[in-house]
Amino acid sequence: MEQYKLKLKGQIIENYRIEEIIWDGGTSTIYKGIQEDLNSQKSVAIKVLKPYRNLKHQVEVFKREYKILKNLSHPDIIKVYKFGKIEQVYFMIMEYIDGNNLRTLLNKNLEISCFTILRILIRVGETIEYIHSRRIVHNDIKPENILISKNFLNLKLIDFGFAQKLRFFKRYNYTGGTDKYIAPERKKGISNFKSDIYSYGIMIEELLSNYEIFEEIYPIIHSVKSEEFEKRPPLKEIIKKLKELYENWNN
Ligand SMILES: Nc1ncnc2c1ncn2[C@@H]1O[C@H](COP(=O)(O)OP(=O)(O)OP(=O)(O)O)[C@@H](O)[C@H]1O
């Protein structure tokens, strides 16, 4: 894998010179690319698929991620520009965010204010509302998949690798994701919009548990974590509660 990384560094993909590795994950590597143009310094992120055993399946999933993202348009969802293949390497070009994922930020112990955390959670909730309105279930809502720019103004939901277009609910045979955030029904191979609400609830609990405000949100968290997905409250109810907390905090 080391050689594979070195091979791409310095190469040109679609007018972008591959600069540095931003992230080296399980299934993909994310590079920063800079446009080869004297008049502009445009940066992009290039997600490159790691070639593994079942490449055909992997490519299908990767293409699906691109297609889903291409059809979404929301300020808090990462934009994709292009999907392609150079020699044996499949890639996807996206807008670049100069920042960190939310997990990295939390690990840095920056003492982020409750005010900021609530703002982030509200924006994430509204973004999930938007994708659900487009019949998309994300299936991997977690702090690692939320990018925050250095100035804290931009927030982007990323990583639609497990996302699916659904009617109401769907049976499927994949149980991937991150254990802590996976709704119980997903482990049985069923996914629906409420599965994202579960993951979102776990995230709310995790992010707010260090603040006193947490007590007020506890009844909502409790219902979001329900094993029976029908019992989980609708997103708009959760967002409304978060907004109330935000207003109280603000005054
Ligand atoms: N457009 C981007 N701009 C800047 N950084 C990005 C961008 N996309 C992804 N990253 C960084 O790369 C990380 C991994 O991205 P992503 O979740 O899309 O890949 P992944 O295939 O799920 O990785 P893994 O296999 O580790 O789960 C993000 O958490 C973020 O830190």
Ligand SMILES: [Mg+2]
């Ligand atoms: Mg990810």
